[in-house]
Amino acid sequence: MKNHNFIKVGAASPKVKVGDVLYNEQAIIQSIDNALDNHVSILTFPELCVTGYTCGDLFFQSALLEEAIHSIERIRLKTKDLPIFFVIGAPIEVKGQLFNCSIGLCEGKVLGIVPKTYLPNYSEFYENRWFTSSKEIDFEEIELNGERIPFGTDILFAHQHIKNCKIGIDICEDLWAPVPPSTFATLSGATIILNNSASNDIVGKSHYRKQLIEQQSARTIGAYVFSSCGYGESTTDVVFGGHCLIYENGKLLSENNRFSLEESLIYSDIDLELLTNDRMKRNTFYDRSLNKPYRAILFDCRVKHTLLNRPVNPYPFVPQNQDVRQEHCEEIFSIQTVGLAKRIEHIGCKKVVVGISGGLDSTLALLVCVKTFDQLGKDRKDIIGITMPGFGTTGRTYNNALSLMNELGVTIKEIPIKALSLQQFKDIGHDPNILDVTYENVQARGRTQFLMNIANKENGIVVGTGDLSELALGWATYNGDHMSMYGVNGSIPKTLIRYLIDWVAATQLKEKAKEVLLDILDTPVSPELLPPSESGEIEQKTEEVVGPYELHDFFLYNMIRYGFSPSKILYLGEIAFKDLYDQSTILKWLKKFYYRFFSQQFKRSCLPDGPKVGSICLSPRGDWRMPSDAIVKVWIDELESI
CATH class of the missing domain: 3.60.110.10 (Carbon-nitrogen hydrolase)
Structure with a gap:
């Protein structure tokens, strides 16, 4: 051992x-x-x-x-x-x-x-x-x-x-x-x-x-x-x-x-x-x-290597004590809102624009915008929430997006992106029946284009929705959802976002809005860029492609916060998730994590501004300075030797 x-x-x-x-x-x-x-x-x-x-x-x-x-x-x-x-x-x-x-x-x-x-x-x-x-x-x-x-x-x-x-x-x-x-x-x-x-x-x-x-x-x-x-x-x-x-x-x-x-x-x-x-x-x-x-x-006493006699938290971003967790959620939400308020006042913009998908990240970003406008004494109608249904949008997420915006009293716009996407497919000579990365990213960049253009038209800024876990894995379309004018979620991991939304639901909102948030929390994580199933359910589930976010957040924390080696992270992961995943499963996704983390650094090298809320931040201007061309071989070789 x-x-x-x-x-x-x-x-x-x-x-x-x-x-x-x-x-x-x-x-x-x-x-x-x-x-x-x-x-x-x-x-x-x-x-x-x-x-x-x-x-x-x-x-x-x-x-x-x-x-x-x-x-x-x-x-x-x-x-x-x-x-x-x-x-x-x-x-x-x-x-x-x-x-x-x-x-x-x-x-x-x-x-x-x-x-x-x-x-x-x-x-x-x-x-x-x-x-x-x-x-x-x-x-x-x-x-x-x-x-x-x-x-x-x-x-x-x-x-x-x-x-x-x-x-x-x-x-x-x-x-x-x-x-x-x-x-x-x-x-x-x-x-x-x-x-x-x-x-x-x-x-x-x-x-x-x-x-x-x-x-x-x-x-x-x-x-x-x-x-x-x-x-x-x-x-x-x-x-x-x-x-x-x-x-x-x-x-x-x-x-x-x-x-x-x-x-x-x-x-x-x-x-x-x-x-x-x-x-x-x-x-x-x-x-x-x-x-x-x-x-x-x-x-030189001999040391016997035994199983650890100390707890290993599988969710290091999430405080285990409920009172501490509530306190952290309140503090994080305040950091987000104060950061956005300063940006709005500094550039003198009138409105903010947010793309609302009915998923976790855009929900949190919208909640931050609402709280910020309330603190600034601004009309919530100057928050423009835009839903942009595409080829993968399901009725569940579409209805949740509309219901949430309606309950929060923001301006609602709906801009379908199918026509724009089909025109782009035609212009670049892409067969829309080929459901590849081009098929997906044309939609993602089309949505961002609409958001940016409306922000210009309304004298506003686009508030980004992408989170820390997505940035670590590069799970964002370059110059698509990757880009905004201020990213409020950029240093918040996926495992913590759920608790933040739950805290907002419990402490900040009326009953009908709470019901919508609870259904959003229960919705599988998906970019919804691929068509749904025949029954209209989400077919493209992110965690089936890149792996469970609870594992990736654990990997990210131990790699960045403590600089642990891949074998040590695997060892700790086996202890932390002993009742959920076996070693081969953790090893599989740990390799995937390292491959993606290294290969996707170029996306993190040009992130929009956003507030740091915790000890882990991947901003190229703040905590994380990494060359985009670094080689992952040392890390993968160590895992291959296990």
């Missing part, structure tokens, strides 16, 4: 007893065993988990400190044959100073020790009484159990054979500082931050804690694995809930239930390629003025 640059990380919060080092040691070993049973390769434990965090003045007792050092040695020996990198917390005395430390171990080696930098000494915390900040150290190594061990905050733990697997350390309060140490670690290449913490729980603190980790993982474009001490710590004044969290670039991957009376363990796969590719794109990420020299300490 190929790894695809994923690595499984975990956060454990074992049940402890304050000052009972042997008990805590056994609990740590048990957590490591449990983590290995779940194929975890990198694991973090809570702050001072060897002794317990709430020891207070017991930290001044030599017996406790010496036993902690002995325990580190025993843990090292007990885990020497285990394929896992892990970090535990313990107090370590050096030159008469006591440090609150994170100790990194792997396969029988103590690799390095990182002391805590920011010591809280406010409210319920009193760490300055016992510990010294890392800012006070003037050495780079210490002797521990007869070995010279790297010591300091300038340490990164790097896997020898997994590209970009570099680990930095925060310890509890370090995260709460204005500039956490992990900020500098990530600027020096760390992709994963482990945080050993002892964060007690009071009302509202868990929410704020999550916000901090979410923001730090997002700002550093990294993974953040957080483990806090839990049951067993002293409850003299505070209670620790054992909160464990895993974030990746601002996204929560895993979280436990706090206040468990037993050990807690969470884990998830981190996508190192995702993080690295995002950092490559974000040219503001690296700042040499903030660079600090770090020592790379290598480790």
